[in-house]
Amino acid sequence: MKKVIKVIVAGMALVSGVSFSAQYGIIHAGKLMAVPGEKVTSKQSIVILDNKILDVRPGYIEKDALNISQGDTVEVIDLKNKYVLPGLIDGHVHITDQLDSKNKLRRVEYSDPDTALFGAYNAKILLDAGFTTVRDLGGRGGDAVFALRDAINKGFVEGPRIFAAGFVISPTGGHGQRIGYRDAVFKVVNHSGVCDGVDDCRRVVREQVRRTADQIKFVATGGVLSEVAAGTGQQFFNDEIQAIVDTAHSLGRKVTAHAHNADGINAALRAGVDSIEHGTFADEESLALFEKTGAYLIPTLLAGATVSEIATSKQSFFAPSVNEKALKVGPKLIETLRIAHDRGIKIAFGTDSYVSKHGINAREFQLLVEAGLTPVEAIKTATVYGADNLGKSDELGTIESGKFADIIALNRDPSKDISALKEVDFVMKEGRVFKQ
Structure with a gap:
């Protein structure tokens, strides 16, 4: 029965031209520690699709750099003056x-x-x-x-x-x-x-x-x-x-x-x-x-x-x-x-x-x-x-394609002063901003 309903809904979407929208996010990261222990990069864009990381790209990209469909939404978050790292x-x-x-x-x-x-x-x-x-x-x-x-x-x-x-x-x-x-x-x-x-x-x-x-x-x-x-x-x-x-x-x-x-x-x-x-x-x-x-x-x-x-x-x-x-x-x-x-x-x-x-x-x-x-x-x-x-390395722990968009940002570089982690300014979990 569930399979029949899915087919009917899909058919109605094709006939009516209705499509299901996706939610994109772009984070402009001034300093990015995407994989702790590896090189910190500057001026990066983290592309998020729904609750996961789609890509990390050099430079600050804008909305028109994404291949999106009509009805999709894109939010750009400015963290250019922040140190960005995984949740x-x-x-x-x-x-x-x-x-x-x-x-x-x-x-x-x-x-x-x-x-x-x-x-x-x-x-x-x-x-x-x-x-x-x-x-x-x-x-x-x-x-x-x-x-x-x-x-x-x-x-x-x-x-x-x-x-x-x-x-x-x-x-x-x-x-x-x-x-x-x-x-x-x-x-x-x-x-x-x-x-x-x-x-x-x-x-x-x-x-x-x-x-x-x-x-x-x-x-x-x-x-x-x-x-x-x-x-x-x-x-x-x-x-x-x-x-x-x-x-x-x-x-x-x-x-x-x-x-x-x-x-x-x-x-x-x-x-x-x-x-x-x-x-x-x-x-x-x-x-x-x-x-x-x-x-x-x-x-x-x-x-x-x-x-x-x-x-x-x-x-x-x-x-x-x-x-x-x-x-x-x-x-x-x-x-x-x-x-x-x-x-x-x-x-x-x-x-x-x-x-x-x-x-x-x-x-x-x-x-x-x-x-x-x-x-x-x-x-x-x-x-x-x-x-x-x-046992969740495939989902958590780094800012890489396919992983949950769990991201935090700080004002100071934690690799130089570890106490910077006591002052978290931005928190995102699964693509949703909880603190900014």
Whole structure:
């Protein structure tokens, strides 16, 4: 029936002479970093057709340079005095949450719709900061993050493109569970990403995929913010980790591991995980496994800096067990990243935004440079490598023909002063201007 309708509509268009119009855009870019790491060019025109990049041409072309049909529209955007580069990718956020003194209470007070709307508020802040794509690695509120992702894709809500992992996969009592509530309350705030044993872990991964998770995240080790004195060592057993990774891969999903101590990092890497979040206490075996497997390290330096700042503040709202871990983990992240960078390990951008405030994500670039990356290398972590970490290099990460028209512009050259990325003046996502 659908095929018949399409034929009828096509026939009516031919008879009546009606044609479907296309929307073109031309961006005049003064300085263009089309592919971070390659030569920056001057006086370029980015040609956009609907939501994708059609071409990049030298010089400032005008509307009449395009071969367009009657009824097509063309918008010319003047960024001649700007530095233009691809939209940024943050590979580790929690968009429906925010760490502060009210965080524990908010988990009890907010309904799932409240949580989704809070996420929508954060989504707009992230998009305005130049982050056109994010990977959410643990969403609160049941299906809230999936609803937000889908609403953004449909154009109902303004925000970055979201790749959502759904619930964090955790063992009972592990870092992925919310600890510190009495049992009756715990049943309300805790969700179904918990598994124990190989078969149960396979089931939970499959359940996340059924819930439409784009990727899978599990906790290989304890975490800083867990209000329990369990440390930051390995929490899942090796066979459970292997079951999680194998099941995710069999269902076409990339899988990442939250991991601080070397035992959990190494177990996850041996199991074939695609990336490691944090990687704080990586040892020589860890570094060798990163080199062997090609897995990405997402260092989340901003999260480390943030928990250290809170822990040393007189207004710290951390439990004593959290304070102790924060003071150990925060400073170690930069040291580990410096070593990993020197070894040539693949690094992708991720802030663990929610630990830090949404919208200040670009501070991570400055921390990456402090750890030894050049400004251009830091930019590549959130563009070229950020797209590869997601498995989306064919769609994202550079300004090239066939890719989504995700484009930002700055007043200053970020390759000379990385702090320029904290002041994004222009944001386009999929050919639509959201900030100018």
